[in-house]
Amino acid sequence: MTELTIALDAMGGDQGPDIVVTALARALSSYTQVDFILVGDQQVLQPILDRYPAISQSPRVTLQHASQVVAMDDKPSAVVRAKPDSSMRAALDLVNNGSADACVSAGNTGALMAMAYLTLKPIPGVVRPALVAPLPQQDGRQSLLLDLGANPVCDAETLCQFGIMGSVMAQQINRQSYPRVALLNMGREDLKGNDTVKQAAQLLKATPGIHYIGFVEGNDLFSGRADVIVCDGFTGNIALKACEGMAELLYHNLKQSIQGHLLTKVLAKLLFKRHKKSWQWLNPDQYNGASLLGLRGVVMKSHGNASANAYFSAIAHAIDEASVELPQRIHDRIEHALLAQVSDNRNE
Amino acid sequence: MTELTIALDAMGGDQGPDIVVTALARALSSYTQVDFILVGDQQVLQPILDRYPAISQSPRVTLQHASQVVAMDDKPSAVVRAKPDSSMRAALDLVNNGSADACVSAGNTGALMAMAYLTLKPIPGVVRPALVAPLPQQDGRQSLLLDLGANPVCDAETLCQFGIMGSVMAQQINRQSYPRVALLNMGREDLKGNDTVKQAAQLLKATPGIHYIGFVEGNDLFSGRADVIVCDGFTGNIALKACEGMAELLYHNLKQSIQGHLLTKVLAKLLFKRHKKSWQWLNPDQYNGASLLGLRGVVMKSHGNASANAYFSAIAHAIDEASVELPQRIHDRIEHALLAQVSDNRNE
Structure with missing residues (x-):
């Protein structure tokens, strides 16, 4: 059965x-x-x-x-x-x-x-469903980023709910017993950002059972600082695609650097053979x-x-x-x- | 003198x-x-x-x-x-x-x-001054991204002015005679995004002498699609730092992949020696x-x-x-x- x-x-x-x-x-x-x-x-x-x-x-x-x-x-x-x-x-x-x-x-x-x-x-x-995806972290763990574009504009209550839903998903799927929930902002200080994230921070702080750790910045998407990172769909979509763009740029440049020189080509091939295994966790698939x-x-x-x-x-x-x-x-x-x-x- | x-x-x-x-x-x-x-x-x-x-x-x-x-x-x-x-x-x-x-x-x-x-x-x-910085493009040119955090919240008029100021800077500094100005959004279609970017699009379209090309997405920050990319400071700050975070993650992983294996280390050193020159344009300095x-x-x-x-x-x-x-x-x-x-x- x-x-x-x-x-x-x-x-x-x-x-x-x-x-x-x-x-x-x-x-x-x-x-x-x-x-x-x-x-x-x-x-x-x-x-x-x-x-x-x-x-x-x-x-x-x-x-x-x-x-x-x-x-x-x-x-x-x-x-x-x-x-x-x-x-x-x-x-x-x-x-x-x-x-x-x-x-x-x-x-x-x-x-x-x-x-x-x-x-x-x-x-x-x-209030609103959210689009969520896992992000690789420097320590090998996974974090969750939401919303990725289902909701271009979110009020504080919606962001707070995203934190709750993300926390449940981190517990159930990523097996993190006490997931660290953060709001994505333009700085870590309490005074930074717009009114909506500041209000959402108050709501998340007051939500029982949520381990809210404060604001994180764009570079914390991969730093391992938080297990659940919450933002509106406009910001999340742009941030995620910006990272894709950066990865593409680096890949494009790497390819450009390697091409045209036989020795570099051979060395790169040997190096990448080794990489293939150890880069597996970064495989976008x-x-x-x-x-x-x-x-x-x-x-x-x-x-x-x-x-x-x-x-x-x-x-x-x-x-x-x-x-x-x-x-x-x-x-x-x-x-x-x-x-x-x-x-x-x-x-x- | x-x-x-x-x-x-x-x-x-x-x-x-x-x-x-x-x-x-x-x-x-x-x-x-x-x-x-x-x-x-x-x-x-x-x-x-x-x-x-x-x-x-x-x-x-x-x-x-x-x-x-x-x-x-x-x-x-x-x-x-x-x-x-x-x-x-x-x-x-x-x-x-x-x-x-x-x-x-x-x-x-x-x-x-x-x-x-x-x-x-x-x-x-x-209306408001903006923080602007150059971004490397896949084609070797530079684009300008603004605002990077001076203004967490911007109305449509402010975004439109950022487009004008960015266009002047692209002409004067990057020597682009007819710079392509775009608004950063969660999709390229006219219907995408929040009301502010949609209104800013109308204003930029109506501004004489500005070559407004429409919405671009996060991955276009480095794609060479636009010469001036406009957004509010909240989005710009997060997008730019997210890219830094992605670059750090890739660098961290590359280092991890290389370390601990003598052959890989030697190959990597040879490869990077070659890279040093051809990656110069990516040098963050x-x-x-x-x-x-x-x-x-x-x-x-x-x-x-x-x-x-x-x-x-x-x-x-x-x-x-x-x-x-x-x-x-x-x-x-x-x-x-x-x-x-x-x-x-x-x-x-």
């Missing part, structure tokens, strides 16, 4: 369904207790599946047809009504009606967020998968141009979250925080 | 006056047409200067005594009144009374911004120096823990800005924009 079922939106993403099917093949052998529902256009998927007898003959894989595909440039607001039979929508519906415990999609982020919000609905008491936190079900967003290995990581993250029933854990924690607030108000 | 005079706050920064004097020695031989005024505590500076006869015997260097020092942890609001005889204040006064054409300080950023604002005052029509743009004089902020070479770069940037009379160029451009606005309003 299997324990979990994961729905995969096979049609989303820039790379097409091939990488989803390849990732599924790997997941099938890695997670022998998990069932999968592959959602997408049967006519497109069948020829690909025919190349993978391990999948097409497995009793643990179901193919569910969906006639429509959400394009990467579809407008999120329009797609909800215009494409009722999209593979993305069908995958979310499977989670909503209990047929699946989580879903994974590499499709249009805006559309996924809008559709997930309407289909699964937020956990009672949650394993960090693929941003969770939509605060909904009644597990929704995992894979990068639009994820490789099969990266998509596999997103599946693995979805399984992790489903296996600890993360939405239920967040529900309990938010309920607890709200009850504490009510009791505080009564005592005042 | 010399053309320019630069005032150096010798006492600011984490590294003390030694690095300022070392940088001055280099500047003295590199810029033979420039005079310098070294401002600081004579008792502290004299023994250092005695080690540099090229400085102490030069008719192009004046030592000006200032009895107080702004500490790195002094509160900006308090320091203005509490330390009227600080070296930082004296350096700014020299610019204000015309004795110097620019000043450089590695001291407390907040104090420098507050004191520069009060001493030099903004250019007429400028040359990017040291953030300008406070929009004031009636040139104020250059050096990094608090800048090396002597990095401090020298800040002096060089200050000389560049003073030699093209950047404040006057910004004054002309802002006046022009305001007149165009008035004429637009009349015609409506």
